[in-house]
Amino acid sequence: MKRFRYARPERLEAALRLLREPGAKALAGGTDLLTELKARTQEPELLVSVQGLQEPGLRGVREDERFVRIGALTTLRELEAHPLVRDKLPILAQAAQTVAMPQIRHVGTVGGNLMQQVRCWYYRHPFVRCWLKGGEECYAEEGLNHRHAIFGTSPCIAVHPSDLAPALIALDAQARVVGPDVEGELALEELYRLPDERSRARTVLGPADLILEILVPKPSEPTRVRGVYLKAMERATWSFAVVSVAARLSFEPGSEGVRARVGDARLVLGGVAGKPWRARDAEAALRGSPLTDEAIERAAEAAVAGAQPRAHNAYKIELTRALVKRALRSLLPP
Ligand SMILES: Cc1cc2nc3c(=O)[nH]c(=O)nc-3n(C[C@H](O)[C@H](O)[C@H](O)COP(=O)(O)OP(=O)(O)OC[C@H]3O[C@@H](n4cnc5c(N)ncnc54)[C@H](O)[C@@H]3O)c2cc1C
Structure with a gap:
């Protein structure tokens, strides 16, 4: 591991000042970043721990009139166990419960989960200089690509790994960010990008930007909204999503003899693209119709239309559909 300096400021202004130094990097629980340091995929000059920050709102879950507010330093364990999350945002509680195993969830934070780096074996290998690490080539394109993307166009075909991100995007969440490149609230969906020749970054945040809070709007009519997070894994625990689905539907009440119709629909896929993937055609196929078997079939077909499998990952199409x-x-609805 390369030598680095370490700071643990208590004030946000101090953290932001330190993060502007060349080669500085924010450190939260360290469950992802420290593995990157050991594998030399990241070699920061300065680690700025955000764990000492005393800023209000950075830790824990609370609600105001419009939002459930989740501090970026909230651990995944706190998130999955919090009564507000379980009661008002069950999709998110379900997603958090599927992350890794309890040891990681006790230490890993919401902000770190959303900003973690890809798990592609070529990227994570210390001796492979793949395109994402500044090299010439994405070795997965012609190599071992059974866990890689089936949607999206990018020179890197690694998939976005976070379970929280699809769930939060299905919930229309925003991130409150502070820093020199991004300041204010942005839709979580806008946080992510597919890397391209212009920038190999996977998010729009710069190295000195910090997520402070996640804001999840409270549904105005909660009884009409239903949602779920499902994750296909290689084993029942300690496994990233092979494919995941965060689905949230609102229903217009039916009258006697008339079935409830879908009002708004959100379907966000994980494990299939370099960023959380909105299945917009499937959402459109659901809106305005009752949730019949035919509507479900149509939506599932629409969700996989346009998929571009590689040599070893065509199975993800059937898995996504199912x-x-x-x-x-x-x-x-019952
Ligand atoms: C064995 C194992 C299995 C795992 N399985 C899963 C899984 O199934 N599903 C899943 O979703 N994840 C999984 N993970 C990833 C895990 O959830 C993340 O490592 C963890 O959430 C990262 O949080 P952290 O606080 O430790 O972040 P750190 O490791 O401290 O940081 C990760 C990245 O986020 C940046 N960062 C941290 N906080 C902020 C902030 N507030 N604002 C801006 N940038 C920030 C850091 O600079 C760094 O780049 C797994 C990890 C391991 C090690």
């Missing part, structure tokens, strides 16, 4: 159907069936 997971979308399972998710939607679980949302049928």
